[in-house]
Amino acid sequence: MTWTLPEPMLSTPTPRPDLPPGMAGEPKWDGYRALLSIDAGRVELRSRRGTDLRAAFPEILTGAAQLRDGTAFDGELVVWEEGRLAFERLQQRTQRRGAGAARAAGEWSAHFVAFDLLLLNGNDTTSWPYRRRRTALESVFSARRLTAPWTLCPSTTDQDVVNEWLTWAAIGMEGVVYKRLTEPYRPGARSWLKYKPRETTEAILGAITGTLAAPRTVLLARYDTSGNLQYVGRTTTLAAATSASIAPLLTRSSGEHPWTGWTFSAGWGSRETLDVTLVQPDVVGEVGVDVARDSAGRWRHPVRWHRPRPDLSPTDVPHLEPR
Structure with missing residues (x-):
């Protein structure tokens, strides 16, 4: 046996x-x-x-x-x-x-x-x-x-x-x-x-799942050293109160968005694509992340949303740095 x-x-x-x-x-x-x-x-x-x-x-x-x-x-x-x-x-x-x-x-x-x-x-x-x-x-x-x-x-x-x-x-x-x-x-x-060590940092809001009135998750962005807006990770599902606090800050993208035509996977190894709404990339948020990143510097695991940072502009956010 x-x-x-x-x-x-x-x-x-x-x-x-x-x-x-x-x-x-x-x-x-x-x-x-x-x-x-x-x-x-x-x-x-x-x-x-x-x-x-x-x-x-x-x-x-x-x-x-x-x-x-x-x-x-x-x-x-x-x-x-x-x-x-x-x-x-x-x-x-x-x-x-x-x-x-x-x-x-x-x-x-x-x-x-x-x-x-x-x-x-x-x-x-x-x-x-x-x-x-x-x-x-x-x-x-x-x-x-x-x-x-x-x-x-x-x-x-x-x-x-x-x-x-x-x-x-x-x-x-x-x-x-x-x-x-x-x-x-x-x-x-x-x-x-x-x-697992975690750190607090900043990212730009680039898109959402859910609706503008009730975002479910946020797709986060950072500019690379060439000035291109790159996807860096997605938040965990937002609590109702958090979603309600983010909604007034969002503006649907008008005209050409840096991510126009992009598709986003639901997760590592998943073939499911997300239904997203692109937003004006002018809102900065504070997030909690762990240390797992891919070679491009993107966060591999879901990100925890902490709070908006209206005192910061997208240019204040750290650049995306490949590992």
Whole structure:
């Protein structure tokens, strides 16, 4: 009887960066969560939602030859490009198959960053406490002398190390995950803690979803260094009171808008396009964002609207800076 990959253990946000007592911290990678096993000679590679990723990442399957049969990892698939984690390359790779996937593996090779051990020598280790699983995971890497595409995720109980990791936003680290040292691996449970640094900044209102009288979300913009108005991200759904406060500031675009003819995706990897209304790009807002950005400098995750900034003009807003 073969072993079956469990559901991944999950995290819940925490507002504080402090390392909680009795927990270890690990960097949060800007990649795709994945679980991998090799059992009875069969390799499995699945996403957090159960999607089979084997065809898209042939180099991971080839790399499984380094592992002993009866081994399973939980971890993150990442692509490293020009000194940073390149999520957009990783996303492009998930659509490739066959010869296209093989070419992409050569151009944008992926690594599997292992942060948990679920199966060892055919024995299920999910009931073990984190501390024991972590020691065993390190032993697998040292005993097998694993090389690319395998990478061992760092782990620490030192707050100074956590503080250093939180300065790595420029290379694509999204924050820190905290795991209780005595806790087993609990499939589907949100028992880990996730801290993601956020910053407050400004952006220009370029378009909305919903109606001018009741905007639902705001599409945000910044000028690039050439003076072109570029899309940088979209807010989360606005609360009713927030929507009502923004509506009087909006003016439907008259004449040619810099975004005329553009289409906007509903989200990363989505084929759904948004129904938007272009507005005069003369209103500035204060927003809260996390550190995840693509190579063009756009915010990858939904943005939190804070308040209008009538004291600022669009020229006061920071320029869009590619990473």
